[in-house]
Amino acid sequence: MSEQKIKVIITMVGLDGHTTGAEVISRVLRDAGMEVVYLGVNQTPGMIVNAAIQEDVDIIGISAHASNYSLIEDVISLLRGSGVHDVPIVVGGNVPRHTITDLKAKGIAEVFAPGATGDEIINYIRANARAQNERAA
Amino acid sequence: MNALPDPGEITNALSSDSFRACAQLITAIERATPGLTPVLQVLYRGGRGNRIIGITGPPGAGKSSLVNQLITHIRRLGKTVAILAIDPSSPFSGGAVLGDRLRMMQHSADTGVFIRSMASRGQLGGLTKAVGDALIVLDAMPWDYIIVETVGVGQNELDIMQLADTVVLVQTPMSGDDVQAAKAGINEIGDIYVVNKCDHNEADRTVRFLQSMITLGLHLQPEKIWTQPVVKTQSVSGLGIEDLANHIDHFFSVMKPDTPDMRLRRRHRIAYQTKGILRDILERRFHDSNDQQIENSIDAILTRQSDPYALVSELLAAQG
Known part of the structure; x- marks a missing residue:
């Protein structure tokens, strides 16, 4: 009966309305024993950051299927600007290879491209979410 | 797990209505972070x-x-x-x-x-x-x-x-x-x-x-x-x-607040909250599989050398 549940935000950003990926991964993470705060569509970077602070989540997952990468960069800078440095942001979706490199250079911890398995994502989150680091400390 | 700041510091952080302090405190509650009780006591009394x-x-x-x-x-x-x-x-x-x-x-x-x-x-x-x-x-x-x-x-x-x-x-x-x-x-x-x-x-x-x-x-x-x-x-x-x-x-x-109905309600709430805390302390102890004493007692109950009521007395006594 572990109470160190990993808490995750799953969200889209901007006008990206492709919810299926986000809904599937929410369910996968739930079944892996995580607590998923599902924010849904039409989220501004500011709304995502506010939710991350109020929900005190351990990791943020952005589902991206609309090439709105500058908004994802805004989430990074807003979150870090609010003094939250220990919560990684990951992205999942049909992200081109060169964009993956760009996003990682700008502070996205990991990008899960098409073909990534549920287990890969679960294992990554378990190893890298904030709660995990705190427990090791 | 990071240590909690002292109760005074937390009260100050909350009264300057910091969402972050509040959010982190709720996480600590969910995770049953050690050292939380004195903080909650101070906050409750200043509620x-x-x-x-x-x-x-x-x-x-x-x-x-x-x-x-x-x-x-x-x-x-x-x-x-x-x-x-x-x-x-x-x-x-x-x-x-x-x-x-x-x-x-x-x-x-x-x-x-x-x-x-x-x-x-x-x-x-x-x-x-x-x-x-x-x-x-x-x-x-x-x-x-x-x-x-x-x-x-x-x-x-x-x-x-x-x-x-x-x-x-x-x-x-x-x-x-x-x-x-x-x-x-x-x-x-x-x-x-x-x-x-x-x-x-x-x-x-x-x-x-x-x-x-x-x-x-x-x-x-x-x-x-x-x-x-x-x-x-x-x-x-x-x-x-x-x-x-x-x-x-x-x-x-x-x-x-001063009507008898509301007073009664608030008394019920305090009793309910207290029972929740009490149950939580006992259940937490019970679910802790590393607790050898409980495991030993269960072994004894299995062979009918002891009984569940004896274990209950033991647990209650252990809480002082």
Whole structure:
């Protein structure tokens, strides 16, 4: 009966309305024993950051299927600007290879491209979410 | 796990209404971080007695959307509100999808609104204690209203409503006939009844069932100063929300803190909260599989050299 549940935000950003990926991964993470705060569509970077602070989540997952990468960069800078440095942001979706490199250079911890398995994502989150680091400390 | 700052520091952080301090404290409550008790004790004693509104009802009744509309109304009046939205954990994986926030997203950028989702996590004492503790934290901050929302299925989630000053029970049309309305349980706990999705052509019938259920019992409790109203709402459009908000405010003006009804309620709440903490302490000990003493006692019970009552005495004695 572990109470160190990993808490995750799953969200889209901007006008990206492709919810299926986000809904599937929410369910996968739930079944892996995580607590998923599902924010849904039409989220501004500011709304995502506010939710991350109020929900005190351990990791943020952005589902991206609309090439709105500058908004994802805004989430990074807003979150870090609010003094939250220990919560990684990951992205999942049909992200081109060169964009993956760009996003990682700008502070996205990991990008899960098409073909990534549920287990890969679960294992990554378990190893890298904030709660995990705190427990090791 | 990082150590908690001292109670004084936390009180200061909360009174300068820092959302982050509040959010982190609620996480510490969920994770049962050591050292939390003295902090909660200080916060409780300095509590403001904010108005706590409980909202419950069956899944899909429109509770979160209703809360969303209530937030809009409260903000229009220039008042602030904190929301604690509780969703069930999976009994199988222990995970949860917390979707209440989704319905309240238009308030996500508003600094007069704090929204926190919590998973119910399935333990009997655990949820009571966690929600009670989270309310202690929110009550240390200057909110005009605090809203607690739970799915009204399962004794656990219904029970939580005892932590609220007033309970809004949300139902939908077609949720059953007069016999359903007369059944014991969920129908008894409301202070204000809401029939949501009231554009449905069965809405008036449901309102009548609820009204007759309420008036039928009235003569049995002549000393009651509050009679439950039935309010029709439509979460999607906001229809009836002002009416609901007025009933809530009316409740607080009738059930003042010094009335016998409210005093009794608050005494019940303290007893309920205390029982939650007590149960949590005992259950926590019991679920700790590393506790060799308990394992040994269970071995002894298995071979009938001891019995469950002896173990209970042992556990109670160990708590001093």
